[in-house]
Amino acid sequence: MNKIIKFIKSLFFLEILKGLKITGQKLSKEPITIQYPEEKTPLSSRFRGLHALRKYPNGEERCIGCKLCEAVCPALAISIDTEERSDKTRRTTKYEIDLFKCIYCGFCEEACPVDAIVETGIFEYHFERRKDSVMNKLDLLKIGDMYEKEELKDRERNKL
Amino acid sequence: MSDYKNFTMNFGPQHPAAHGVLRLILEMDGEVIRSADPHIGLLHRATEKLAESKPYNQNIGYMDRLDYVSMMCNEHAYVLAIEDIMKLDIPERSKYIRVMFDEITRILNHLLWLGAHALDIGAMSVFLYAFREREDLMDCYEAVSGTRMHATYYRPGGVSKDLPNVMPKYMLNKNQNLDQVEKLNYNREGSLLDFIESFIDRFPKNVDEYENLLTDNRIWKQRTVGIGVVSPERAVDLGFTGPMLRGSGIEWDLRKKQPYEIYKDLEFDIPVGTEGDSYDRYLVRMQEMRESARIIKQCCNWLKTDNGEYISSNYKIAPPDRDDMKESMESLIHHFKLFSEGYCLPVGETYACVEAPKGEFGIYLISDGANKPYRLKIRAPGFPHLASLDEMAKGHMLSDVVTIIGTQDIVFGEIDR
Ligand code: SF4
Ligand code: SF4
Numbered sequence: 001m002n003k004i005i006k007f008i009k010s011l012f013f014l015e016i017l018k019g020l021k022i023t024g025q026k027l028s029k030e031p032i033t034i035q036y037p038e039e040k041t042p043l044s045s046r047f048r049g050l051h052a053l054r055k056y057p058n059g060e061e062r063c064i065g066c067k068l069c070e071a072v073c074p075a076l077a078i079s080i081d082t083e084e085r086s087d088k089t090r091r092t093t094k095y096e097i098d099l100f101k102c103i104y105c106g107f108c109e110e111a112c113p114v115d116a117i118v119e120t121g122i123f124e125y126h127f128e129r130r131k132d133s134v135m136n137k138l139d140l141l142k143i144g145d146m147y148e149k150e151e152l153k154d155r156e157r158n159k160l
Numbered sequence: 161m162s163d164y165k166n167f168t169m170n171f172g173p174q175h176p177a178a179h180g181v182l183r184l185i186l187e188m189d190g191e192v193i194r195s196a197d198p199h200i201g202l203l204h205r206a207t208e209k210l211a212e213s214k215p216y217n218q219n220i221g222y223m224d225r226l227d228y229v230s231m232m233c234n235e236h237a238y239v240l241a242i243e244d245i246m247k248l249d250i251p252e253r254s255k256y257i258r259v260m261f262d263e264i265t266r267i268l269n270h271l272l273w274l275g276a277h278a279l280d281i282g283a284m285s286v287f288l289y290a291f292r293e294r295e296d297l298m299d300c301y302e303a304v305s306g307t308r309m310h311a312t313y314y315r316p317g318g319v320s321k322d323l324p325n326v327m328p329k330y331m332l333n334k335n336q337n338l339d340q341v342e343k344l345n346y347n348r349e350g351s352l353l354d355f356i357e358s359f360i361d362r363f364p365k366n367v368d369e370y371e372n373l374l375t376d377n378r379i380w381k382q383r384t385v386g387i388g389v390v391s392p393e394r395a396v397d398l399g400f401t402g403p404m405l406r407g408s409g410i411e412w413d414l415r416k417k418q419p420y421e422i423y424k425d426l427e428f429d430i431p432v433g434t435e436g437d438s439y440d441r442y443l444v445r446m447q448e449m450r451e452s453a454r455i456i457k458q459c460c461n462w463l464k465t466d467n468g469e470y471i472s473s474n475y476k477i478a479p480p481d482r483d484d485m486k487e488s489m490e491s492l493i494h495h496f497k498l499f500s501e502g503y504c505l506p507v508g509e510t511y512a513c514v515e516a517p518k519g520e521f522g523i524y525l526i527s528d529g530a531n532k533p534y535r536l537k538i539r540a541p542g543f544p545h546l547a548s549l550d551e552m553a554k555g556h557m558l559s560d561v562v563t564i565i566g567t568q569d570i571v572f573g574e575i576d577r
Contacts, residue, residue: 015376022369023285032292038335042299042328042348046306046321071500074218105221105312110320111499113485113492119306157326 043121045154048106050122051097051135052144054115054151061141062116065092069108069117077101078108095137099127120147121154166194173202177280177562180572184549186561193561196553198546203576211536215502216242216316219533224310226538227574230269231301232261233516234574235314240420241512241525242316245505248477253468254318255421260356260459261304261313262514263452267363268297269517269569270445270452274370277442277566281383286373293366296359303327303352317478318471323463325351357460363453371446384438388552388564391436398551399544402519403448404568407433407441414515428455438567477503502531518542518569540574 009015034041054062065082081094108117120143127133144151167188172178181202187194207226211219223238224231236258243250275290298308303324305311313320327348330341347358374380390400395408405412413430415423431447433440471478479498480491505527513522519541528534545568552564 010378015378019373019377022372035335039333040331041295042330044299044302044306044324044328045326046304046324047302048306066496068496068499072218074214074221103221103225103310104307105310106306107218107221107312107499110479111495113495158324 045157047121048104048119050120052120052147053140054144062114065090068111072107072111075101075103097135100133179570191557193553196550198549203572207577208536215531221312227571229272230265230517231311232265237514237521237523239314239316241523244510244512245508250318251469253466254470256459256463257319259421263455264297266452266517267449270449273569280562280566322470323352327355353460360453360457387438387560389437398548401541403444407444408436409434426458438563441567504531542570542575
């Protein structure tokens with residue numbers, strides 16, 4: 001009896017029809033494809049994308065040149081020079097991140113005691129020349145200015 | 161007529177079915193494989209050597225990049241080794257989080273394996289369905305750690321961040337109206353745990369879907385049944401672990417045999433095969449996904465009722481709370497010490513292993529008392545599997561080599577490391 005059932009099953013391609021039924025059902029379902037760039041997938045508030053250097057609300061840069069981020073960076077992507085400013089505070093004169101070396105581990109953000117270096121949610125960027133991959137302090141501060149609002153929102157959400 | 165000779169052929173390293181950068185030298189007698197010689201090393205990044213030059217914590221990120229489809233499991237073995245040398249006890253909550261993400265990783269890995277394996281053999285649609293589910297799990301990764309793949313999430317002493325209470329949501333855009341966006345967001349209203357739970361509730365049905373497409377399918381069976389048979393004795397001799405070993409009928413799973421974290425409190429079964437062929441290994445892996453879903457469910461239930469610490473409060477190895485660090489001098493000193501020099505382990509050596517999706521992933525760690533490993537040896541499950549390729553492929557046809565590579569679930573990040 002089992003043999004006959006097996007024979008009928010294989011004669012009428014039953015198992016293939018079973019599979020085709022599933023693909024057939026998907027025909028009438030709404031596609032799950034995301035039409036990037038118009039539509040985007042959700043982005044976590046913890047996302048680790050392009051770096052930025054933040055400023056205090058009064059416009060003073062946060063980074064105090066403690067070099068913790070440089071020390072903790074596993075890819076040795078950060079290099080910093082510091083100097084004392086005329087008002088006797090220490091600030092960086094050079095702050096560079098090589099984005100080709102960076103592995104986006106997020107340790108620099110974790111290490112920074114004054115929340116200066118952060119990894120933003122920006123993930124769509126490109127370089128046109130090879131040396132553009134090394135972000136200097138001005139670039140980073142500019143991104144920080146641009147991104148400050150989102151960053152504050154992300155911080156709020158992370159606290160929840 | 162006697163001057164017909166065997167033909168030597170290069171398979172890979174650019175072949176789409178070679179799973180990364182595998183280079184195979186095949187000796188062919190017509191269509192039949194006489195010998196297969198895998199050449200490795202094209203993805204060698206010297207991770208073991210690199211680890212010797214960096215403080216312990218900084219290596220976590222490099223562990224992700226070994227087996228880049230089961231990221232958190234690799235980290236897990238590494239942090240277990242460190243905790244083992246330190247004899248460190250970690251909070252209960254972090255154990256559950258780790259186990260939950262280990263199992264999410266297992267599903268992630270098996271889904272990719274299923275999709276790629278089916279695609280290699282010629283079934284396209286399974287790949288698309290598998291990636292639909294993978295996307296949700298990647299979202300869990302992103303919500304908790306901030307990246308979709310290379311999480312750098314586990315830390316000695318626990319995990320780096322607690323589970324988030326909100327899930328990221330789809331945003332309104334010019335293609336979709338509010339209704340459509342809300343429909344996409346239906347399971348993202350609650351916390352991450354709610355999201356995971358809703359995934360786990362529908363996941364068994366998705367596995368049924370894959371099984372309907374493949375399990376009885378005659379083409380699938382013709383391509384996998386009786387291909388790459390390994391007897392139980394040979395499987396042990398060759399050093400197989402994970403589904404490769406269980407497919408041959410040996411019930412060996414580190415989660416049961418030497419339970420780490422909280423696996424001994426959880427309920428799950430270990431599926432084993434009988435024949436040791438590619439089809440059985442497929443069945444084992446499918447069943448493993450269902451078991452993983454069961455484990456995740458139990459972890460979810462536990463985590464929902466718990467509000468404990470997610471990382472150890474021993475500030476010598478785990479950073480103090482960020483708000484504390486800005487207020488208290490002592491915390492700040494700990495913070496600076498930890499992120500610059502790191503911490504020193506006592507002199508000693510250990511071997512810590514986890515049941516990664518592919519098999520036993522182990523870290524052998526020797527510490528000479530410094531803040532970086534003296535020696536780190538990685539035991540990758542894929543290596544012994546690949547080493548058996550010659551034995552498994554001999555006598556089969558050329559097209560079966562693709563099946564065998566697929567069934568071994570080769571990933572070059574961990575083999576070449
Ligand atoms: S994300 Fe990691 S690798 Fe990149 S700069 Fe920061 S510490 Fe270095
Ligand atoms: S960015 Fe932060 S960690 Fe890096 S030097 Fe500046 S203050 Fe220190």
